[in-house]
Amino acid sequence: MAAxxxxxxxxxxxxxxxxxxxxxxxxxxxxxxxxxxxxxxxDLRLPVAEVxxxxxxxxxxxxxxxxAEATVCAGLSCRLAGDVSTEIQAGSACLFRCYDAxxxxxxxxxxxxxxxxxxxxxxxxxxxPEGLATAxxxxxxxxxxVVLESGLRGRGGAYFPAGVKWKAALDEGRPxxxxxxxxxxxxxxxxxxxxxxxxxRRVAEGIAxxxxxxxxxxxxxxxxxxxxxxxxxxxxALDAVAPSLTVATFRGGGGYVLGEESxxxxxxxxxRPVPRTRPPLPVQSGLFGMPTVVNxxxxxxxxxxxxGDIQGYRxxxxxxxxxxRVMSVSGRVERPGVYETEVGTPxxxxxxxxxxxxxxxxxxxxGGPSGGFLSAANLDVPLQPGxxxxxxxxxxxxxxxxxxxxxxxxxAALAMAxxxxxxxxxxxxxxxxxxxxxxxxLAAGDLAALDGLAEVVQFGSLCGLGQMAPGxxxxxxxxxxxxxx
Ligand code: SF4
Numbered sequence: 001m002a003a004x005x006x007x008x009x010x011x012x013x014x015x016x017x018x019x020x021x022x023x024x025x026x027x028x029x030x031x032x033x034x035x036x037x038x039x040x041x042x043d044l045r046l047p048v049a050e051v052x053x054x055x056x057x058x059x060x061x062x063x064x065x066x067x068a069e070a071t072v073c074a075g076l077s078c079r080l081a082g083d084v085s086t087e088i089q090a091g092s093a094c095l096f097r098c099y100d101a102x103x104x105x106x107x108x109x110x111x112x113x114x115x116x117x118x119x120x121x122x123x124x125x126x127x128x129p130e131g132l133a134t135a136x137x138x139x140x141x142x143x144x145x146v147v148l149e150s151g152l153r154g155r156g157g158a159y160f161p162a163g164v165k166w167k168a169a170l171d172e173g174r175p176x177x178x179x180x181x182x183x184x185x186x187x188x189x190x191x192x193x194x195x196x197x198x199x200x201r202r203v204a205e206g207i208a209x210x211x212x213x214x215x216x217x218x219x220x221x222x223x224x225x226x227x228x229x230x231x232x233x234x235x236x237a238l239d240a241v242a243p244s245l246t247v248a249t250f251r252g253g254g255g256y257v258l259g260e261e262s263x264x265x266x267x268x269x270x271x272r273p274v275p276r277t278r279p280p281l282p283v284q285s286g287l288f289g290m291p292t293v294v295n296x297x298x299x300x301x302x303x304x305x306x307x308g309d310i311q312g313y314r315x316x317x318x319x320x321x322x323x324x325r326v327m328s329v330s331g332r333v334e335r336p337g338v339y340e341t342e343v344g345t346p347x348x349x350x351x352x353x354x355x356x357x358x359x360x361x362x363x364x365x366x367g368g369p370s371g372g373f374l375s376a377a378n379l380d381v382p383l384q385p386g387x388x389x390x391x392x393x394x395x396x397x398x399x400x401x402x403x404x405x406x407x408x409x410x411x412a413a414l415a416m417a418x419x420x421x422x423x424x425x426x427x428x429x430x431x432x433x434x435x436x437x438x439x440x441x442l443a444a445g446d447l448a449a450l451d452g453l454a455e456v457v458q459f460g461s462l463c464g465l466g467q468m469a470p471g472x473x474x475x476x477x478x479x480x481x482x483x484x485x
Contacts, residue, residue: 358404
């Protein structure tokens with residue numbers, strides 16, 4: 001936590017001090033008082049209501065003295081390690097330590113033993129940033145060409161080509177902001193924490209390569225509030241690999257919606273973390289109105305691997321998505337943890353490595369609250385971007401939770417529906433009103449009404465959270481309708 005408490009470098013507008021100041025106060029006093037909100041509003045020259053509006057939008061901030069009891073994870077994988085039949089009634093806080101289920105207590109570094117299979121991204125690196133040296137030797141334009149030609153796609157879950165994003169920001173012809181997205185907020189996904197802890201120099205070198213090509217005016221690392229040890233490792237690695245870079249680190253306050261990059265930019269700016277209406281895209285007008293490149297931790301980790309072997313990079317993975325993917329595997333398996341695997345590897349092969357321990361038939365939740373379930377008959381699907389099954393299962397951020405079917409399905413589907421309802425930011429009506437109704441209809445077994453509402457939520461919602469919220473519900477009902485009757 002100490003390194004993340006570094007003051008913001010010069011150049012950040014006053015308002016963007018909101019999140020760091022709130023963290024500082026909660027760290028000091030344990031909670032946020034109305035007096036503090038008034039003082040902060042005065043310091044940042046904002047209405048008090050705007051301070052409250054932003055602060056109360058983050059799940060991790062407290063507005064009354066904290067209870068003394070230990071923090072216990074309520075995420076799906078941890079509940080599978082206990083009594084999964086107890087439905088969560090409110091809140092769905094995940095500690096993102098699904099490899100250590102049932103998790104409780106304070107943050108701790110990602111354990112090396114939970115790296116079950118390492119490839120080029122997770123392998124221990126050398127101290128010499130050879131990929132950065134290659135990029136510098138090539139020059140900015142040729143290095144951009146390498147990224148474009150490589151076919152490298154973002155690893156946050158949307159798989160947009162990284163080079164195309166970079167070029168679009170450069171084409172704006174204005175000072176650029178570069179944002180490192182370490183806000184890993186999906187239950188069942190912990191691969192960025194693994195990369196930050198196990199291979200921080202590789203991530204730091206990737207940031208330095210991107211900074212060399214983009215020459216950003218601002219660089220921000222936005223980290224999940226429960227990823228402090230990993231981000232401290234990254235900060236130390238940046239000091240070693242790229243000491244001339246000025247990097248601001250922000251710590252989030254919880255919220256799945258921060259996976260939507262414009263919501264994350266609002267959080268950095270000290271605003272309520274809700275998605276912005278598009279256009280403009282963040283690459284056109286993002287952080288403080290600057291063309292903004294937001295890339296995920298794993299995307300940055302790919303860059304030194306690419307520049308370390310430009311010809312060889314495409315030899316791994318598929319033609320459309322070269323390279324490897326760090327998968328997070330948890331739930332009913334003997335060996336939970338991260339598995340680095342080539343894109344296109346059959347799901348079944350990965351599951352065999354993890355050692356399912358299901359008493360009944362195996363089932364998998366792929367893509368978490370935005371994905372869907374797969375039955376035992378659907379496990380030969382290759383792990384590649386896009387839908388793994390038309391009802392919702394998807395590769396997404398690479399989270400796989402192994403379940404026992406049909407015993408776990410009802411509780412797991414209800415947990416995903418509850419999570420989406422809790423995490424809806426409330427900006428648009430189909431998601432705000434529809435996601436709690438999806439949960440309630442599923443609980444009541446009203447499958448006919450559920451089907452129609454799922455369509456409205458999918459097509460009427462503004463961002464991916466609402467658009468993909470029906471996936472777990474729809475897929476569970478598709479494969480195991482009897483469980484909900
Ligand atoms: S879809 Fe949901 S999370 Fe996204 S903007 Fe609408 S209410 Fe917010």
